[in-house]
Structure formats: structure tokens, C-alpha cells
Amino acid sequence: MSKIPENLKYTKSHEWFKIDGDVATVGITDFAQHQLTDIVYVDMPKKGTVKKAGETLLTIESVKSAEDVFFPVSGEVIETNEELDKKPELVNSDCYTNWLVKIKLTDNKYDSLTPEEYKSYIGE
Numbered sequence: 001m002s003k004i005p006e007n008l009k010y011t012k013s014h015e016w017f018k019i020d021g022d023v024a025t026v027g028i029t030d031f032a033q034h035q036l037t038d039i040v041y042v043d044m045p046k047k048g049t050v051k052k053a054g055e056t057l058l059t060i061e062s063v064k065s066a067e068d069v070f071f072p073v074s075g076e077v078i079e080t081n082e083e084l085d086k087k088p089e090l091v092n093s094d095c096y097t098n099w100l101v102k103i104k105l106t107d108n109k110y111d112s113l114t115p116e117e118y119k120s121y122i123g124e
Helices: 031-035 115-121
Strands: 017-018 024-029 041-042 056-062 066-070 074-079 100-107
Touching: 024 031
Parallel strands: none
Antiparallel strands: 017 024, 024 100, 041 056, 056 066, 074 100
């Protein structure tokens, strides 16, 4: 059974995000990191990258596959979790503490699932 914190928003592509003012902190869910298995590399976007919700944010590589992570909100990447450059496996140990990027919102329009909706979506 996946950990699904109640204070976060979720996407059908298995990102989580938390909005604080006009900044969204983004990561992948516990379900996603379990599916990927052992994460070996996170291909971080450059700071200043601007995209719309749904566009590709970055790629995570594991021993099993490489998967895209998507922008859950529209905005500009203002910070990346540099610890993951050296230790990408931290996402496996705690995907909610070890966020991927922070995005400055360009608008407040986004689709998200509540924790209950996400649990139902992944069949838990």
C-alpha cells in the first residue's frame, strides 16, 4: 500500500505537488517510485525552463526503465533538488521529502486529484 499524504495534490501521471503562495513544490508519488524500482539518475531541467501543465518536466531513470515526469502546473522552474544529482536513490527512500523541483506558477489553472481520488485511481 502506497503512502499518500493528505496535504498534497496528485496527478494521474503520478506527480505530487504542494502550492505555497505562487510556488509549487513537485515530486513523484510513492506509487511511482515503487513502479520505477531503483532510481539511478534524475535528468533535471534547467532553471528558467517555462512550460505548461502536462508538458515534460524531466526524466527519471531506474535500473528498469526511463520515465518522463510532467509539469503538474504551468510555470517556470526556479529551483532543482541538487542533492539528487549525487544521490538519485533518495527518491526511493522518501519521495515526499526528496522533492524534484520548485515551479513559480504562471497561472492558477491545473488539474489535480485529492488524496482520496488518487487512492482510488491507483486501486488502493
